[in-house]
Amino acid sequence: AQTVTQSQPEMSVQEAETVTLSCTYDTSENNYYLFWYKQPPSRQMILVIRQEAYKQQNATENRFSVNFQKAAKSFSLKISDSQLGDTAMYFCAFMKITSGTYKYIFGTGTRLKVLA
Amino acid sequence: GAVVSQHPSRVICKSGTSVKIECRSLDFQATTMFWYRQFPKQSLMLMATSNEGSKATYEQGVEKDKFLINHASLTLSTLTVTSAHPEDSSFYICSAGTGRSGYTFGSGTRLTVV
Numbered sequence: 001a002q003t004v005t006q007s008q009p010e011m012s013v014q015e016a017e018t019v020t021l022s023c024t025y026d027t028s029e030n031n032y033y034l035f036w037y038k039q040p041p042s043r044q045m046i047l048v049i050r051q052e053a054y055k056q057q058n059a060t061e062n063r064f065s066v067n068f069q070k071a072a073k074s075f076s077l078k079i080s081d082s083q084l085g086d087t088a089m090y091f092c093a094f095m096k097i098t099s100g101t102y103k104y105i106f107g108t109g110t111r112l113k114v115l116a
Numbered sequence: 117g118a119v120v121s122q123h124p125s126r127v128i129c130k131s132g133t134s135v136k137i138e139c140r141s142l143d144f145q146a147t148t149m150f151w152y153r154q155f156p157k158q159s160l161m162l163m164a165t166s167n168e169g170s171k172a173t174y175e176q177g178v179e180k181d182k183f184l185i186n187h188a189s190l191t192l193s194t195l196t197v198t199s200a201h202p203e204d205s206s207f208y209i210c211s212a213g214t215g216r217s218g219y220t221f222g223s224g225t226r227l228t229v230v
Contacts, residue, residue, distance in 0.1 A: 033216055043207060045160075045221035052216075091159060095216070099173075101148055102215040106159045 002027045004094050006107035013082045014115050020067075021077045021110045023092030033095040034068070034075045035104070040088040048090070051075065082114045118144050120212050122222025129200055129229055137195045137225045139210030145190035146212035150219065151183075154207045166193040200229040 004025045013019035025034070036048040051059045051068050058066050063083075067076045079086055092107040119142040129135045139149055147168045152160040164185050165173040172185035182204075184196040193212075197204050205228050213219035 033218075035218055043154075043209075043224050045209065045211070047218050047220075050218050095218075101165055101173075102219075103150070103162065103165070104160075104219070108159050111157075 002029075002094055002096055002105050004092055004105050004107035006090075006092055006110050008110045009108070010111045010113070012113040012115055013079075015082055015084060017082055018078060018080045019082055019112065021079075021090055021092075021112065023075045023077070023107055025073050025075065025092075025094045027073070027094065027096070029096065032097075033102075034066075035093040035095065036064070036066070036075075036077045037091045037093060037106075038086075038088045039091065039109075040085075045091075049077065079112075084114050084116060086112065087114045088112060118213055118220040120210065120220045120222045122210050122225060124225060125223060126226045127228070129227070131201055131229055132199055134196055134198045135200060135227060137197075137208055137210075137227075139193045139195070139212070139222050141191045141212045144212075144214075146193075147190060149187060149193040149210055149212040151185060151193075151195050152209045152211070154209060154224075156207075160209060163195075168193075197227065200227070202229045205229045 032053045034051045038046045038048050049061045049064050063080045065078045089109045091109045093104045121140045123138050149166040151163045154160050163178045166185045166187040168187045174180045187193040209224045210222040211219040
C-alpha cells in the first residue's frame with residue numbers, strides 16, 4: 001500500500017527567506033502524480049504544485065518549486081522569498097489509480113509559520 | 117478554473133438528527149466526487165468516492181448507513197450524516213475534477229453535533 005510521510009510537523013521561516021518542506025512516499029507503481037496542497041486558516045485546500053512521475057524535470061510555480069527524486073521516492077517543496085500569506089498547513093499528496101479512479105493519499109501535513 | 121461549491125459552511129445539529137451537505141461543481145461536470153473528513157490538526161481522510169448514477173464506494177471503516185452519499189447529477193453530490201452523534205462532529209470536505217490534473221476542493225463544512 002502506498003504511504004506518504006511528512007516528517008516535519010511544524011516549521012517556521014523568516015519573511016523573505018527560503019524554506020524546504022520534506023515529503024517521502026512509498027509505492028511500487030511507476031506512473032503516478034504528486035502534489036503539494038496548502039491549507040490556510042480558512043481551511044480551503046489550494047493546489048500549490050503538481051509533478052508527473054514520468055517527468056524528470058522538477059516542477060516550478062513562481063516562488064514554489066519541487067525537488068523530485070524518483071529513485072529515492074522523495075518530493076520536497078521549496079518556498080522562496082517566503083511571505084506572510086504562505087503561513088498555512090502544507091500537505092503532500094500521492095495520486096494513485098484505483099479501478100480507473102484517481103485518488104489522493106495525503107501525508108500528515110507540515111504546519112508552516114512565516115515570521116515577520 | 118474549476119470551481120467547487122460546498123454548503124453549508126457551518127452547521128450545528130442536535131444529536132439524533134440528520135444533516136445534509138451539498139457539493140456542487142459550478143463550471144464543469146463531475147462524474148466523480150470525493151468526500152473527506154478532517155479532524156483538528158490532522159490530515160484529510162478519504163471517506164468515499166461518489167459516482168454519478170451509481171452507488172458510492174466507501175473506504176474501509178466508513179459506515180455507509182451512517183454517511184449516505186447521493187450523486188444524482190453531474191454537478192451535485194450530497195453527503196447526509198444520519199442519526200448524528202457528537203463523535204460525528206468534524207470538518208467535511210468534498211472535491212471534484214478531472215483526475216490527473218488534480219482535484220478542486222470545496223470550502224468545507226464544519227459540523228457540530230450537540
